Amino acid sequence: MRARVLEAAYSCVARWGLAKTTVEDTARCAGVSRATVYRYFPGGRDELIQQVIAWEFTQFFGRLYEEVRDAASLEEVMERGIMLARESLVHHEVFQRVVQTDPDVLLPKITVESSRIRGVIAAFLVPYIRRHGIADGVDEAEAADFLARMVLSYIASPGRWDLTDRTEVRELVRTELLPGIVVGPEPPADEA
Amino acid sequence: MESVEARGPQLAFPRRPWTGSSGAGGSSGSPGSTGQTQRTTIVGAALRCIARHGISKTTVDDVAGEAGVSRATIYRVFPGGKDAVLAAVSDTEMARLFSAIGVEMGEAEDLTEVLVAGIAGSSRFLEEHQAIGYLLAYEPEVVLRRLAFDACDELLAVATGFVAPYLARWMSMEEARRIAEWGVRIVLSYLVDPAPGIRLSDPVAARHVVETFVLPGVRALRVADPDAPIDLTVAFGPRGGPGAGGRGGTSGAAGTPNGEHRPEQRQKGSL
Numbered sequence: 050m051r052a053r054v055l056e057a058a059y060s061c062v063a064r065w066g067l068a069k070t071t072v073e074d075t076a077r078c079a080g081v082s083r084a085t086v087y088r089y090f091p092g093g094r095d096e097l098i099q100q101v102i103a104w105e106f107t108q109f110f111g112r113l114y115e116e117v118r119d120a121a122s123l124e125e126v127m128e129r130g131i132m133l134a135r136e137s138l139v140h141h142e143v144f145q146r147v148v149q150t151d152p153d154v155l156l157p158k159i160t161v162e163s164s165r166i167r168g169v170i171a172a173f174l175v176p177y178i179r180r181h182g183i184a185d186g187v188d189e190a191e192a193a194d195f196l197a198r199m200v201l202s203y204i205a206s207p208g209r210w211d212l213t214d215r216t217e218v219r220e221l222v223r224t225e226l227l228p229g230i231v232v233g234p235e236p237p238a239d240e241a
Numbered sequence: 242m243e244s245v246e247a248r249g250p251q252l253a254f255p256r257r258p259w260t261g262s263s264g265a266g267g268s269s270g271s272p273g274s275t276g277q278t279q280r281t282t283i284v285g286a287a288l289r290c291i292a293r294h295g296i297s298k299t300t301v302d303d304v305a306g307e308a309g310v311s312r313a314t315i316y317r318v319f320p321g322g323k324d325a326v327l328a329a330v331s332d333t334e335m336a337r338l339f340s341a342i343g344v345e346m347g348e349a350e351d352l353t354e355v356l357v358a359g360i361a362g363s364s365r366f367l368e369e370h371q372a373i374g375y376l377l378a379y380e381p382e383v384v385l386r387r388l389a390f391d392a393c394d395e396l397l398a399v400a401t402g403f404v405a406p407y408l409a410r411w412m413s414m415e416e417a418r419r420i421a422e423w424g425v426r427i428v429l430s431y432l433v434d435p436a437p438g439i440r441l442s443d444p445v446a447a448r449h450v451v452e453t454f455v456l457p458g459v460r461a462l463r464v465a466d467p468d469a470p471i472d473l474t475v476a477f478g479p480r481g482g483p484g485a486g487g488r489g490g491t492s493g494a495a496g497t498p499n500g501e502h503r504p505e506q507r508q509k510g511s512l
Contacts, residue, residue: 156385206393229457
């Protein structure tokens with residue numbers, strides 16, 4: 050039921066934007082009562098919207114995870130992950146519209162979510178870092194957190210980098226993201 | 242074109258003698274103040290208002306009261322009203338940040354130090370900035386509008402343009418731009434999404450990040466392009482030697498002092 054309400058809220062946001070989405074719209078769209086919406090989201094509209102963003106974030110990175118989890122190496126997971134994430138973000142119609150129409154509602158909430166997702170990305174990267182071999186004297190948790198921060202930074206704002214160009218992304222990963230974190234070159238991928 | 246000296250004294254003269262009358266009570270808005278000092282007074286007052294009440298609640302009247310000038314004076318100096326004042330505040334604070342870290346980066350003796358000075362200095366400025374602190378806590382959207390997604394790309398470009406020349410003393414301008422942008426990202430990441438226990442305003446913490454993550458990246462850059470005009474022994478060791486490039490702002494690769502330093506080849510092993 051919670052998922053049904055979230056899905057309804059998401060489609061409201063897609064149709065009317067973030068600022069105009071109300072508990073009432075969501076209830077109508079989900080075919081439930083207002084009381085039901087409040088039962089799952091006692092904080093009302095504000096909580097509902099935060100949770101919709103969290104939900105979409107989770108979906109987004111869930112899809113990403115499915116796409117990169119068969120990568121053979123840390124470098125590959127970074128390259129494919131960054132390119133895919135950037136491409137998905139650029140083509141995420143609802144996000145692109147809402148970030149124009151309701152930035153004041155969206156940005157603070159997305160920042161809260163991105164802080165949470167940073168932990169998820171870091172946890173996902175740890176086994177890859179371990180397998181590659183962490184650099185001497187570097188703290189694993191710290192390195193994974195730093196890497197996750199930088200990944201989020203480049204995905205959101207590529208700056209001088211063209212993240213649609215595999216060669217550039219490889220260069221970025223090799224010169225800015227991984228040095229200091231892992232030892233020398235990637236060992237041969239013996240098992241996939 | 243007159244010489245600069247000839248124009249200087251004129252600027253200190255009230256261009257419009259009557260402006261003084263509206264500045265009653267203001268410390269800098271006293272009779273005889275120029276448009277420029279009034280501008281400075283208003284911008285300073287607006288900044289204090291923002292630090293106390295945020296942006297949405299600050300009105301032109303508040304700023305006028307704080308500055309000790311009339312509403313009319315504010316609209317004369319800033320015909321665009323509140324938005325124009327806010328834009329001027331933002332520009333002024335950006336300039337103050339740049340000049341604060343510019344001094345320390347300019348005095349730094351090696352690449353590690355210049356990176357630490359830039360990262361710790363800008364983090365300290367931002368952490369101690371009362372208006373930014375208020376906004377991050379109560380009106381985060383105002384700050385995030387400048388720091389998120391496409392707007393951040395613009396900010397990265399501006400900040401990179403400022404920082405890169407300081408790094409170009411130790412590497413090509415192209416490399417300097419990359420490392421500069423990276424450093425700005427690091428500062429912004431910890432500003433917007435602080436990590437418990439990590440304060441980059443602490444030079445020890447900043448140095449740790451620089452040595453653990455950034456310098457290995459610079460070394461990797463070198464490996465990626467061994468022909469680039471940089472000498473690692475100079476890049477990471479004390480700069481030493483006279484005339485090794487003064488303050489930042491040199492014109493890039495051509496202005497780097499590598500040529501002068503290469504023969505010395507000292508500080509080996511500092512990598």
